[in-house]
């Protein structure tokens with residue numbers, strides 16, 4: 001029996017609603033496989049936990065997480081009770097940084113029968129490789145006074161090492177997909193970091209002669225995500241550009257509620273973390289209408305990461321079938337509740353076996 005130890009952190013808001021749904025689905029995968037086990041240990045680390053303990057996780061939180069095969073996270077953030085820069089930096093970004101989850105991969109694709117805002121969403125299938133450890137997400141800077149005036153200074157950090165590894169990851173991924181990498185740049189406006197980024201991209205392109213390359217300014221790229229998503233295969237982007245692009249990717253699929261993500265530790269020293277693209281969605285919390293597909297597709301990415309690709313494929317094909325049938329939540333035009341969608345996915349998995 002192959003057992004995977006998974007740390008579950010539902011977090012805040014709808015994270016607490018969708019994580020249990022994906023856990024239910026994974027237990028169904030155990031049944032159809034017969035020789036696979038997912039052992040979940042749940043941690044209540046969240047904004048509510050912060051109110052009680054004045055920290056988002058205990059001092060030995062990272063030590064505890066280190067021993068797991070993977071971390072399965074819902075969403076963090078309840079700005080009504082804890083400022084986002086505290087809750088996110090102490091939990092989500094803390095884990096990403098300390099566990100060297102330097103790559104964040106986030107696919108977006110068309111699904112048959114899915115009501116997208118696009119006129120013709122039939123044929124796109126792209127993946128964003130987001131640099132996940134540096135760039136615009138930096139603590140370097142501060143606030144100063146110039147006379148009476150307060151000024152905030154925020155520096156971005158682009159190391160050769162960090163930039164190269166994100167780009168290498170993208171090129172390797174592209175080799176197994178559409179053999180094309182688009183680099184998200186802004187070297188026309190951002191004076192130091194982006195020309196540097198372009199230079200690294202140029203150097204790496206030479207190492208991958210079989211992969212087609214293109215470079216687009218992030219503004220034009222964002223527009224093209226909407227107008228011609230089918231022209232993209234693998235996109236490599238800095239931390240912030242990748243963050244924004246992947247919400248657009250989610251939107252062109254139909255909803256941020258279905259987009260998955262994987263924070264990958266590439267040196268094998270620490271667990272990777274799997275969490276959907278969306279946040280805690282305070283506006284719909286408690287209504288039973290959160291789309292569980294983002295979290296469930298994220299579970300598929302975790303299965304693939306474990307090497308259980310057959311199980312991962314089966315899970316994705318169940319998601320596809322349920323979307324085709326239209327048993328979906330209101331954000332993508334259906335009437336089903338969170339649990340009804342999950343029930344249907346589970347039924348579909350059982351049926352296809």
Ligand code: NAD
Pocket residue numbers: 014018074075076077078079084088092256257258275276277278279280281282283284289290291292294331
């Ligand atoms: P959000 O993704 O939570 O919500 C944006 C919109 O999308 C809302 O209208 C919401 O209802 C909708 N939405 C999101 N997930 C959905 C789902 N599964 N089903 C249906 N609709 C869904 O973004 P936000 O409002 O900017 O952020 C809310 C909180 O979440 C903030 O505290 C923010 O910092 C945090 N956040 C956390 C993460 C994370 O933990 N990975 C990611 C993004 C935002």
Ligand code: IPM
Pocket residue numbers: 088092243277279
């Ligand atoms: C994401 C989120 C986070 C990010 C926030 C909540 C810090 O938006 O995972 O996409 O920007 O990385």
Ligand code: MN
Pocket residue numbers: 243244247277
């Ligand atoms: Mn985001």
